[in-house]
Amino acid sequence: MTASSILTSVRNPLKTAIAGVxxxxxxxxxxxxxxxxxxxxxxxxxxxxxxxxxxKVKLKVNLVMTIGVAxxxxxxxxxxxxxxxISILAAIPSGYEVGDVSNPINVTVGASEILACEIQLATxxxxxx
Amino acid sequence: xxxxxxxxxxxxxxxxxxxxxxxxxAATLSADVTIETYDTLAGKAYKSVDKQWTxxxxxxxxxxxxxxxxxxxxxxxxxxxxxxxxxSLTAVTGAVFxxxxxxxxxxxxxxxxxxxxxxxxxxxVGTPSETFS
Numbered sequence: 132m133t134a135s136s137i138l139t140s141v142r143n144p145l146k147t148a149i150a151g152v153x154x155x156x157x158x159x160x161x162x163x164x165x166x167x168x169x170x171x172x173x174x175x176x177x178x179x180x181x182x183x184x185x186x187k188v189k190l191k192v193n194l195v196m197t198i199g200v201a202x203x204x205x206x207x208x209x210x211x212x213x214x215x216x217i218s219i220l221a222a223i224p225s226g227y228e229v230g231d232v233s234n235p236i237n238v239t240v241g242a243s244e245i246l247a248c249e250i251q252l253a254t255x256x257x258x259x260x
Numbered sequence: 261x262x263x264x265x266x267x268x269x270x271x272x273x274x275x276x277x278x279x280x281x282x283x284x285x286a287a288t289l290s291a292d293v294t295i296e297t298y299d300t301l302a303g304k305a306y307k308s309v310d311k312q313w314t315x316x317x318x319x320x321x322x323x324x325x326x327x328x329x330x331x332x333x334x335x336x337x338x339x340x341x342x343x344x345x346x347x348s349l350t351a352v353t354g355a356v357f358x359x360x361x362x363x364x365x366x367x368x369x370x371x372x373x374x375x376x377x378x379x380x381x382x383x384x385v386g387t388p389s390e391t392f393s
Binding site: 180181182183184185186187189228229230253255257 | 270280
């Protein structure tokens with residue numbers, strides 16, 4: 132039996148679930164994201180042991196989904212990121228706690244400036260094998 | 261003696277031989293001891309007259325899952341409310357407590373957007389037996 136991993140059990144399924152939204156989806160930190168995008172990255176604290184016993188490693192996994200859109204003008208950028216956030220919230224599968232969405236802020240990625248915000252997510256993971 | 265630390269990672273328990281480690285976040289066996297106080301001519305006198313043990317469990321809800329622990333407890337409370345369930349609680353290797361509890365209905369629901377959790381307080385029938393090695 133193949134050993135499980137957080138990548139295959141948590142981040143990949145999340146990426147697959149939101150693949151239908153109108154954005155490029157990354158299950159790790161992208162070097163140069165192409166807007167609009169959603170990137171699933173670790174939150175702090177990232178891994179929290181919270182269940183009894185030590186026969187298996189069981190963790191609460193805290194993630195943050197950073198989403199970004201292009202800034203052409205303020206009004207359309209805010210509208211675009213609101214629509215992207217709503218579509219992602221609707222697509223997140225069961226088994227994931229959905230937390231707050233942060234306020235959008237301007238972020239410089241490479242040579243371009245984007246409007247980005249963060250969606251707090253969490254789930255539980257048990258290591259097998 | 262040297263300082264010893266045991267944690268929740270050392271803890272494990274079974275109810276009716278089924279392990280709850282995969283879902284449980286807390287398990288506590290405690291006793292409420294009734295101690296009578298008497299005012300005598302020679303001063304206060306104390307006597308322990310009764311004790312009631314309680315087993316408290318907090319766990320992530322698993323309704324709908326294959327082999328659901330919540331559903332097993334619900335079924336036991338519904339179909340055999342007066343039949344005790346055997347519990348084995350290991351505080352750490354070498355300290356095991358065995359006792360019986362009456363089944364109770366797990367709570368249903370929770371708060372958005374957190375994971376649904378279940379808090380249960382089982383009444384222990386009789387007195388736990390301990391095995392220290």
